[in-house]
Amino acid sequence: xxxxxxxxxxxxxxxxxxxxxxxxxxxxxxxxxxxxxxxxxxxxxxxxxxxxxxxxxxxxxxxxxxxxxxxxxxxxxxxxxxxxxxxxxxxxxxxxxxxxxxxxxxxxxxxxxxxxxxxxxxxxxxxxxxxxxxxxxxxxxxxxxxxxxxxxxxxxxxxxxxxxxxxxxxxxxxxxxxxxxxxxxxxxxxxxxxxxxxxxxxxxxxxxxxxxxxxxxxxxx
Amino acid sequence: xxxxxxxxxxxxxxxxxxxxxxxxxxxxxxxxxxxxxxxxxxxxxxxxxxxxxxxxxxxxxxxxxxxxxxxxxxxxxxxxxxxxxxxxxxxxxxxxxxxxxxxxxxxxxxxxxxxxxxxxxxxxxxxxxxxxxxxxxxxxxxxxxxxxxxxxxxxxxxxxxxxxxxxxxxxxxxxxxxxxxxxxxxxxxxxxxxxxxxxxxxxxxxxxxxxxxxxxxxxx
Numbered sequence: 001x002x003x004x005x006x007x008x009x010x011x012x013x014x015x016x017x018x019x020x021x022x023x024x025x026x027x028x029x030x031x032x033x034x035x036x037x038x039x040x041x042x043x044x045x046x047x048x049x050x051x052x053x054x055x056x057x058x059x060x061x062x063x064x065x066x067x068x069x070x071x072x073x074x075x076x077x078x079x080x081x082x083x084x085x086x087x088x089x090x091x092x093x094x095x096x097x098x099x100x101x102x103x104x105x106x107x108x109x110x111x112x113x114x115x116x117x118x119x120x121x122x123x124x125x126x127x128x129x130x131x132x133x134x135x136x137x138x139x140x141x142x143x144x145x146x147x148x149x150x151x152x153x154x155x156x157x158x159x160x161x162x163x164x165x166x167x168x169x170x171x172x173x174x175x176x177x178x179x180x181x182x183x184x185x186x187x188x189x190x191x192x193x194x195x196x197x198x199x200x201x202x203x204x205x206x207x208x209x210x211x212x213x214x215x216x217x218x219x220x221x
Numbered sequence: 222x223x224x225x226x227x228x229x230x231x232x233x234x235x236x237x238x239x240x241x242x243x244x245x246x247x248x249x250x251x252x253x254x255x256x257x258x259x260x261x262x263x264x265x266x267x268x269x270x271x272x273x274x275x276x277x278x279x280x281x282x283x284x285x286x287x288x289x290x291x292x293x294x295x296x297x298x299x300x301x302x303x304x305x306x307x308x309x310x311x312x313x314x315x316x317x318x319x320x321x322x323x324x325x326x327x328x329x330x331x332x333x334x335x336x337x338x339x340x341x342x343x344x345x346x347x348x349x350x351x352x353x354x355x356x357x358x359x360x361x362x363x364x365x366x367x368x369x370x371x372x373x374x375x376x377x378x379x380x381x382x383x384x385x386x387x388x389x390x391x392x393x394x395x396x397x398x399x400x401x402x403x404x405x406x407x408x409x410x411x412x413x414x415x416x417x418x419x420x421x422x423x424x425x426x427x428x429x430x431x432x433x434x435x436x437x438x439x440x441x
Contacts, residue, residue, distance in 0.1 A: 061413040064381035072405035157286035182297040196284035
């Protein structure tokens with residue numbers, strides 16, 4: 001345990017990289033998933049097709065392949081990315097593809113009567129989307145997003161494979177020097193566990209608070 | 222420096238060799254996970270003092286990165302006299318990680334069986350084992366099978382994490398070729414294509430199996 005305590009600043013610094021990576025790639029995941037999820041419900045066949053190709057490509061290949069491709073293969077096409085932006089893009093696009101399915105399912109879950117009623121009330125398309133469809137869809141989407149946020153958080157460890165010096169990477173280097181293996185990796189596991197618990201709890205609290213948007217009002221918080 | 226088709230064809234056999242190891246470790250890990258999930262669920266429902274401990278451990282394993290768990294198994298266990306080769310680490314590591322997920326899947330499937338089914342089985346004087354074998358399991362199987370299939374495909378995509386412990390699966394080979402030739406574009410792109418192929422093949426195999434096995438089991 002001594003090695004862990006002695007090197008705590010190195011590990012905390014690494015964990016901070018994970019937190020930043022998680023925040024940045026979560027944001028990218030949210031944006032991408034909404035764009036792709038909406039595109040898959042678009043009226044245009046081309047838009048739907050492009051979105052379907054993106055989603056299936058990123059869901060069909062491994063995150064590790066995508067990270068390697070962005071970091072090692074892309075420079076051969078003339079685009080050189082640092083490890084951190086490559087990890088953000090890889091995680092964001094990969095999980096964005098999974099999350100776009102959540103968005104799509106959430107929007108489809110809102111009954112068609114809702115849309116028709118809103119049209120009958122002479123609401124504009126934007127109004128229907130923002131005030132009728134979205135609030136109801138978000139409540140349906142939240143549990144799916146909670147799962148993906150937890151998986152995304154765990155996946156930040158994979159960024160160590162493209163040499164990003166986050167917690168897992170630093171744990172590996174520290175282990176190579178001190179051979180204090182079990183304490184180092186147990187500490188790392190506990191750190192990820194606590195982080196995941198914190199994220200899961202706050203998202204479940206959010207789910208609880210937004211439950212009043214659910215229609216019909218089956219559950220009140 | 223764009224995609225060199227000749228080079229790609231030249232390295233393809235080695236990559237396919239790696240892909241075969243990917244399939245091997247994934248299928249073995251899936252078997253471990255499928256049975257491990259049942260064991261975890263049974264222990265958690267046993268009502269003994271180990272139930273909450275196993276429950277916490279499963280939650281812990283589910284919410285920490287598989288990559289770190291693999292490193293732990295490979296690097297830390299030998300210091301306690303347990304030496305595992307990379308294949309064993311892969312099968313146990315991936316299998317254990319996913320068995321914690323599958324326990325939850327089984328639990329949901331079990332809870333989806335209506336109470337009336339148990340009552341009816343009792344009324345017909347089915348024993349406990351008979352009830353589970355003939356009434357409950359076929360119904361759980363129907364709801365759980367498609368989800369199990371999805372998890373098998375997830376496991377494929379997690380297997381490249383084993384490249385970190387030098388297990389010669391697809392991604393390790395692709396990286397090795399990249400390091401040796403300074404050409405990453407072809408091996409990594411081909412690795413991606415092979416993952417798409419493996420995923421599509423598994424998905425269609427599963428659809429076939431779902432119909433065949435499902436039919437037989439439900440008939441009993």
